[in-house]
Amino acid sequence: MSELIEKAKQAQQASKQLAILTTEEKNRALKQIADQLLVERTYLIEENQKDIEAGQRAGISQTLLDRLLLTDERVQAMAEGVEQVIALDDPIGDQIDEFTRPNGLNIRQVRVPLGVIGMIYEARPNVTVDASVLCLKSGNAVLLRGSSSALHSNKALVSVIHRGLEAANVIPKDAVQLLEDTSRETAKEMFKLNDYLDVLIPRGGANLIQSVVKEASVPVLETGVGNCHVYIDESADPEMAVAIAVNAKTQRPSVCNAAETILVHSAWAKEHVSKLIEELRIKEVQIAGDEQIKAVAPFVKPADESDWGTEYLDLQVAMKIVNSVDEAIAHIDRYGSKHSEAIVSETDANVRKFLTNVDATTVYHNASTRFTDGFEFGFGAEIGISTQKLHARGPMGLRALTSSKYVVHGTGQIKK
Amino acid sequence: MSELIEKAKQAQQASKQLAILTTEEKNRALKQIADQLLVERTYLIEENQKDIEAGQRAGISQTLLDRLLLTDERVQAMAEGVEQVIALDDPIGDQIDEFTRPNGLNIRQVRVPLGVIGMIYEARPNVTVDASVLCLKSGNAVLLRGSSSALHSNKALVSVIHRGLEAANVIPKDAVQLLEDTSRETAKEMFKLNDYLDVLIPRGGANLIQSVVKEASVPVLETGVGNCHVYIDESADPEMAVAIAVNAKTQRPSVCNAAETILVHSAWAKEHVSKLIEELRIKEVQIAGDEQIKAVAPFVKPADESDWGTEYLDLQVAMKIVNSVDEAIAHIDRYGSKHSEAIVSETDANVRKFLTNVDATTVYHNASTRFTDGFEFGFGAEIGISTQKLHARGPMGLRALTSSKYVVHGTGQIKK
Numbered sequence: 001m002s003e004l005i006e007k008a009k010q011a012q013q014a015s016k017q018l019a020i021l022t023t024e025e026k027n028r029a030l031k032q033i034a035d036q037l038l039v040e041r042t043y044l045i046e047e048n049q050k051d052i053e054a055g056q057r058a059g060i061s062q063t064l065l066d067r068l069l070l071t072d073e074r075v076q077a078m079a080e081g082v083e084q085v086i087a088l089d090d091p092i093g094d095q096i097d098e099f100t101r102p103n104g105l106n107i108r109q110v111r112v113p114l115g116v117i118g119m120i121y122e123a124r125p126n127v128t129v130d131a132s133v134l135c136l137k138s139g140n141a142v143l144l145r146g147s148s149s150a151l152h153s154n155k156a157l158v159s160v161i162h163r164g165l166e167a168a169n170v171i172p173k174d175a176v177q178l179l180e181d182t183s184r185e186t187a188k189e190m191f192k193l194n195d196y197l198d199v200l201i202p203r204g205g206a207n208l209i210q211s212v213v214k215e216a217s218v219p220v221l222e223t224g225v226g227n228c229h230v231y232i233d234e235s236a237d238p239e240m241a242v243a244i245a246v247n248a249k250t251q252r253p254s255v256c257n258a259a260e261t262i263l264v265h266s267a268w269a270k271e272h273v274s275k276l277i278e279e280l281r282i283k284e285v286q287i288a289g290d291e292q293i294k295a296v297a298p299f300v301k302p303a304d305e306s307d308w309g310t311e312y313l314d315l316q317v318a319m320k321i322v323n324s325v326d327e328a329i330a331h332i333d334r335y336g337s338k339h340s341e342a343i344v345s346e347t348d349a350n351v352r353k354f355l356t357n358v359d360a361t362t363v364y365h366n367a368s369t370r371f372t373d374g375f376e377f378g379f380g381a382e383i384g385i386s387t388q389k390l391h392a393r394g395p396m397g398l399r400a401l402t403s404s405k406y407v408v409h410g411t412g413q414i415k416k
Numbered sequence: 417m418s419e420l421i422e423k424a425k426q427a428q429q430a431s432k433q434l435a436i437l438t439t440e441e442k443n444r445a446l447k448q449i450a451d452q453l454l455v456e457r458t459y460l461i462e463e464n465q466k467d468i469e470a471g472q473r474a475g476i477s478q479t480l481l482d483r484l485l486l487t488d489e490r491v492q493a494m495a496e497g498v499e500q501v502i503a504l505d506d507p508i509g510d511q512i513d514e515f516t517r518p519n520g521l522n523i524r525q526v527r528v529p530l531g532v533i534g535m536i537y538e539a540r541p542n543v544t545v546d547a548s549v550l551c552l553k554s555g556n557a558v559l560l561r562g563s564s565s566a567l568h569s570n571k572a573l574v575s576v577i578h579r580g581l582e583a584a585n586v587i588p589k590d591a592v593q594l595l596e597d598t599s600r601e602t603a604k605e606m607f608k609l610n611d612y613l614d615v616l617i618p619r620g621g622a623n624l625i626q627s628v629v630k631e632a633s634v635p636v637l638e639t640g641v642g643n644c645h646v647y648i649d650e651s652a653d654p655e656m657a658v659a660i661a662v663n664a665k666t667q668r669p670s671v672c673n674a675a676e677t678i679l680v681h682s683a684w685a686k687e688h689v690s691k692l693i694e695e696l697r698i699k700e701v702q703i704a705g706d707e708q709i710k711a712v713a714p715f716v717k718p719a720d721e722s723d724w725g726t727e728y729l730d731l732q733v734a735m736k737i738v739n740s741v742d743e744a745i746a747h748i749d750r751y752g753s754k755h756s757e758a759i760v761s762e763t764d765a766n767v768r769k770f771l772t773n774v775d776a777t778t779v780y781h782n783a784s785t786r787f788t789d790g791f792e793f794g795f796g797a798e799i800g801i802s803t804q805k806l807h808a809r810g811p812m813g814l815r816a817l818t819s820s821k822y823v824v825h826g827t828g829q830i831k832k
Contacts, residue, residue: 016749016773019775020773099794101794105783107793114806115775115805198805198806199806213610214608214610217629217631217632219804237828240828244828247830251830252831333432359531361821361822362821362822362823363822363823364824365824366825366826366828367521367824368829368830370831371824371831372822376517377517378515388635389531389614389819390614390615390637390806390807390819393819394525394820394821395822404810405776405777405810406779406788406810406811407771408778408781408787409781409782409783410782410783412660413782413784414664414667414783415663415667415786
């Protein structure tokens, strides 16, 4: 039996025991994981060093090396992350719905775990712990498939998780499985493992996610790109509009909920667009603008078609003048990625139209797009931001890792 | 541009207009469809006759011919079905959740349509109307891919739907599209049309569904097989247990929520299993039994391994004696398809254990498995019974055809 099949089977078996544990039992096991991470931090850092050295020899970028690196502080942060998950409400067993039918059948819909979650991710060792504890808390087993460049770190982290689980002796350690075979072929096999996996969650760049979406027969929770817009309407408060647009663009440009295009109503632009451009330049943002923007600020690069569709993920922004909320909505409909879209406006009718007609996971009135985030939404955790329409849309907390089950009580009812 | 791409694009375009219509507007259009079906019933029956004659020439079975046939009565039933959908609550716009964050952001989660639904089904013309009106009511456009053997009927039905939509002049007629190219290659292209389709719903036999699940990159709502069990516990009321087991097996054996195996506690069996066997035989059920069943009823066929895993969909049943609720749960875990599972018992602890530990869309205490059904659950409609764990599980009504969107109101919040 291949490593993949063996570990998937073990995970499935373990998921059955895990599914029926109480919150207190699961939390006890998680607490041991947090403690074990701290106890073994020297070991973790030593093992991580092997990946770092191999990465340096292979000449990977400083950014990637930094993502890969474990330090005393980072291991401590991981352990604190586990404590935070312990503090979260357990969604399992929650009653979603209840009704009694005319024939007397009482039907309750309750949350249950998904079963086994396949997690596919890149060289970020923190995901190994983060994903494991979120899955365990929600009663799911997990099959982890990380990057070969983080294999020493991941093996060490999973062995520490296993020792924590063994010490607690509640959740079977088979509930957390790490695939050591990181070949492309095995990943492809994993995409098709419908008999053992209930869902796949890819976490990483657009290429990784798209390859999972295209090739998997196991259902996928798709997280993805954000080509987000801020539309400044005619009636927008000038100070608020500038603050929101600058924040959405610059507060953390590398993330999916950062704005990539600012659409400005022509009437507002007349008086205020220079101020907006000035503030963006203070933050060192490079601007690609349409002709009307260039007329005000000749130094900006002319925007071409590709600018409207690009997720820069950098200190770059596209700017365009529009003549109505309808034109803004049409632009977003054409170029947006249905992630996060904001309108700054004091005109109720325009706000209502924008919020209703723009199709996105999250639409904002007078707030920055940067709030599309599980923590900002108060979920206490984030599995990712779903950009698909099935199952979960927008920031995903623990609930996104659950399914449901109907529990029906009768008194002998049979179907006529 | 191929027919598939052209129609998918048209559907996507129409879905945007449809998504923001009011319930009253959608109902007005549906009413016209109901009326148009009645007005054009002669035309529908004539066109259907072409499929029937071709089917007869091709020698298809009487059962399939009957499924394909449209009669005056059946068209009338279709129109009544549309009226029933009009009467259903519109899920679109429903508020699922609302909360205000410490920073003052007000976050509402509301139901929105999925967008464009790809429906893939076999030679049942009623699905053409049924699926179309359920999609429209929930604000979705639909791309229908039916069977080539029903093509005349489907074309006629969709043209009638189009004339109804044109008369109402609210929903663009492009919101309902029928693929006339029913080749296997085009179906495969449809499975991968992620840019235009938000979900695929296959309706039909296990082979059809499995091929969609295996090959599609568009998210699938999987409906599927039901290898359902009735477990009769030691303390079961004898009359109730016999009635439930016989009902679950015989009330309509061809459907997925019919029971396929009856598990009987040995202590209950001693006194009552002969009565159960007698009642099953009165209903002409063929029994495959384990050795202990055979000891009581020597005429039954000996059950082999394959009987436990078979969805007979017929007047056949497998019977097995078990010695505890745990043994029943283990059998169901091994052979069941996680559809509908029932326990008949008067022992609270056993009931609780069964309902908690058995993993299925629906678990029953003292009721027949035959109630797993959108109508029996009071949803007023049924898209199918989901056997997957993502998005929807169990009977799916209109809500299963919706997604959600977060609508956030601020007063200038930016992320620190």
